[in-house]
Amino acid sequence: MPAYKRILLKLSGEALMGDDAFGINRATIVRMVREIREVTALGVEVAVVIGGGNIFRGVAGGSVGMDRATADYMGMLATVMNSLALADTMRLEGMTARVMSAISIDQVVEPYVRPKALQYLEEGKVVIFAGGTGNPFFTTDTAAALRGAEVGAEIMLKATKVDGVYTADPKKDPSATRYPSLTFDEAIIKNLAVLDATAFALCRDQKLPLKVFSIVKPGALKRVVLGEDEGTLVHV
Ligand SMILES: Nc1ncnc2c1ncn2[C@@H]1O[C@H](COP(=O)(O)OP(=O)(O)O)[C@@H](O)[C@H]1O
Numbered sequence: 001m002p003a004y005k006r007i008l009l010k011l012s013g014e015a016l017m018g019d020d021a022f023g024i025n026r027a028t029i030v031r032m033v034r035e036i037r038e039v040t041a042l043g044v045e046v047a048v049v050i051g052g053g054n055i056f057r058g059v060a061g062g063s064v065g066m067d068r069a070t071a072d073y074m075g076m077l078a079t080v081m082n083s084l085a086l087a088d089t090m091r092l093e094g095m096t097a098r099v100m101s102a103i104s105i106d107q108v109v110e111p112y113v114r115p116k117a118l119q120y121l122e123e124g125k126v127v128i129f130a131g132g133t134g135n136p137f138f139t140t141d142t143a144a145a146l147r148g149a150e151v152g153a154e155i156m157l158k159a160t161k162v163d164g165v166y167t168a169d170p171k172k173d174p175s176a177t178r179y180p181s182l183t184f185d186e187a188i189i190k191n192l193a194v195l196d197a198t199a200f201a202l203c204r205d206q207k208l209p210l211k212v213f214s215i216v217k218p219g220a221l222k223r224v225v226l227g228e229d230e231g232t233l234v235h236v
């Protein structure tokens, strides 16, 4: 029995690269989609937010002298590309997905309309929220928290390169240890950068629990959805 009826899954854009240097790795995206399909087969309603870091990161553009807001809009467009790739892979795998964008590019994707998104979820379609929050200076983690709260997801699941929340960035500090669980306040006070502070605060204020787990570990998503011991739970 799944532990949740409706989830908001945040997929790292960077993880789509697989072992490639940039862009979308075919085998990686197919593997991710099959893991999501297993979860929808359990009757769980799935909303997805995917990042854009494999194509463009606003901070990187900003750091080479670009206007930060312009660079961020490029980042948002990158999430639209990833969302389209994800939805199309879902189609090939026999699933039905709908992409809704926070920035209007009507010829390409339909705009985000909350009641419509709720309707799709109730119909068992996967809804992919593209374009982040539609605003510069935000991240797709914040978009995930925002949409998760809006559609009434019971939990936000962040599938990323690390298998949980650590006492420090495990990529930089090999002595860091993983928390089984912690509160949002602890995460914010300790400045744990696995999620940005805006996203942490939004989850906390809206009482949307968060699970951080590995995007590369096979079967991890399903175990999380079944309520098994996997990753790190961040709670109020
Ligand atoms: N305390 C921490 N615990 C776990 N990961 C951390 C921590 N601090 C920083 N990180 C880093 O945060 C990264 C995940 O966040 P982010 O770079 O936004 O990835 P994503 O592409 O999934 O959005 C991890 O790859 C990890 O290196």
Ligand SMILES: O=c1ccn([C@@H]2O[C@H](COP(=O)(O)OP(=O)(O)O)[C@@H](O)[C@H]2O)c(=O)[nH]1
Binding pocket: 011, 012, 013, 014, 015, 050, 051, 052, 053, 054, 056, 057, 058, 059, 071, 072, 073, 074, 075, 076, 078, 079, 131, 132, 133, 134, 135, 136, 137, 138, 139, 140, 141, 142, 143
């Ligand atoms: O609401 C948003 C969401 C995303 N972005 C931009 O889109 C880029 C890609 O998103 P993100 O870095 O969150 O992707 P991920 O880390 O998951 O690959 C960010 O760097 C920002 O430049 C933005 O400006 N506003």
